[in-house]
Amino acid sequence: MEKIDIITGTTAAAMAAKLSNVEVIAAYPITPQSHCVEALAKYVADGELDAEFVKVESEHSAMATCIGASATGVRTFTATASQGLALMHEMLYIASGMRLPIVMLNTNRALSAPINIWCDQQDSIAERDSGWIQIYAEDNQETLDSVVQAFKIAEDEEVLLPVMVNIDGFILTHTVEPVAIPDEEKVREYLGIYEPKHAYLDPDRPITQGPVGVPECYMETRKDLNDAIEGSREVIKRVNEEYYKLFNRKYGNGLVEGYNLEDADTVLVAMGSVCGTIKYVINELKEKGKNVGLLRIRTYRPFPKEDVVEMLKDANNVAVLDKNISLGFNMGALGIDVSSVLKNKKVCNYIVGLGGRDITPQDIEEIISHVEGAKDGETKWINLKE
Amino acid sequence: MVTIAAIIYEPGSTNKNKTGSWRTFRPILDNKKCIKCENCYIFCPEGTIYEDKNGDFKINYDYCKGCLICVNECPVNALTSTREEK
Numbered sequence: 467m468e469k470i471d472i473i474t475g476t477t478a479a480a481m482a483a484k485l486s487n488v489e490v491i492a493a494y495p496i497t498p499q500s501h502c503v504e505a506l507a508k509y510v511a512d513g514e515l516d517a518e519f520v521k522v523e524s525e526h527s528a529m530a531t532c533i534g535a536s537a538t539g540v541r542t543f544t545a546t547a548s549q550g551l552a553l554m555h556e557m558l559y560i561a562s563g564m565r566l567p568i569v570m571l572n573t574n575r576a577l578s579a580p581i582n583i584w585c586d587q588q589d590s591i592a593e594r595d596s597g598w599i600q601i602y603a604e605d606n607q608e609t610l611d612s613v614v615q616a617f618k619i620a621e622d623e624e625v626l627l628p629v630m631v632n633i634d635g636f637i638l639t640h641t642v643e644p645v646a647i648p649d650e651e652k653v654r655e656y657l658g659i660y661e662p663k664h665a666y667l668d669p670d671r672p673i674t675q676g677p678v679g680v681p682e683c684y685m686e687t688r689k690d691l692n693d694a695i696e697g698s699r700e701v702i703k704r705v706n707e708e709y710y711k712l713f714n715r716k717y718g719n720g721l722v723e724g725y726n727l728e729d730a731d732t733v734l735v736a737m738g739s740v741c742g743t744i745k746y747v748i749n750e751l752k753e754k755g756k757n758v759g760l761l762r763i764r765t766y767r768p769f770p771k772e773d774v775v776e777m778l779k780d781a782n783n784v785a786v787l788d789k790n791i792s793l794g795f796n797m798g799a800l801g802i803d804v805s806s807v808l809k810n811k812k813v814c815n816y817i818v819g820l821g822g823r824d825i826t827p828q829d830i831e832e833i834i835s836h837v838e839g840a841k842d843g844e845t846k847w848i849n850l851k852e
Numbered sequence: 853m854v855t856i857a858a859i860i861y862e863p864g865s866t867n868k869n870k871t872g873s874w875r876t877f878r879p880i881l882d883n884k885k886c887i888k889c890e891n892c893y894i895f896c897p898e899g900t901i902y903e904d905k906n907g908d909f910k911i912n913y914d915y916c917k918g919c920l921i922c923v924n925e926c927p928v929n930a931l932t933s934t935r936e937e938k
Binding site: 563564565626664665672673674675676677679683686687690 | 854856857858859860861862863865
């Protein structure tokens, strides 16, 4: 039987890691993530979770520890944000290259300088090409469900890749919402025990993980990695359906979620918590007789190319919102990606909410009215002070 | 085909990787000049110098990378070097 708790996004992620019976957690505190590993440390100290909690001296060491732990064949979890994620950078590539199904909560926070602890998505976007699957949750319930699903996806034998669950700093991490907590036994039965067949360190069966990849084989391992993340789309969709059958919650098709797309001439494309604000505006406008749609990108990598093309086929005005900026390109990463898959369609890019700048319903309405009169390829920074 | 994550499932794979092909300079040992002090044997960082059954020192060119530390350490100039050519 599910019970409902009123909790923050970080607590939801910690509860999900506990439900998933993680065996090793290695973490370093950083705002706005700290509550997550604080809660996990307490579960371990109180004997509620039988896991090894490794306190490390930096995020680089946190990820290195997770890599070592995962290579021994145990379920591994960590959490970070912003500068912490940036410090993990080189280790992220090793985790994916070694095909270790580590799950990490990243609480989206701006990167320095100037130093800023508030929300935008520049940190995870900077790790776009690291070979990690990236999921962006819209609310605290989805945070909990996504962390559980992340283990199922990561450990799938066709995938074997690390998964980063991203939630907007403060907007989700420090806001309480009602969250349904699934039954622990049911989650553990669903996930089973992680028993890797491809690799684990065992003195009785010596193997070499992470060897030198000489020019004769390196390119093939990269292609193999790309095939794995490309193929993970089907697994993500399947897990979304399985989860729905067991726990009665689903998020679009797992990769994308459409909202009011039917007969919508203008469609917004966005990721994360801002989608909640967009849905509110869509409902308000609908009452006034105006039809606007939302395409929420839930899985940013692998990028849902086919879904984006299919679900936006009837839209004439596409407005892509980015909480990040590709400096020197004057577009956000999602704007660039959506533009590259949509041919012969008006796509405009809106840079919003950098470093915790609020994104209000009025901002969303401004974007809608702008895109309807704009030319293809325009980029506009929203709510920028003169 | 490579294995997943280029994992090597059998121990001892370094034997298969003949690093001698990396060599630019080849050390050559003149056993007539050699006084069997073992300096080359001790200093070789790759362990490619060995003593054969006649008590002569030999270089295993399958794995010698040509660092020439042995040439530097030989007290009687029994070791010299030459450029590898095809």
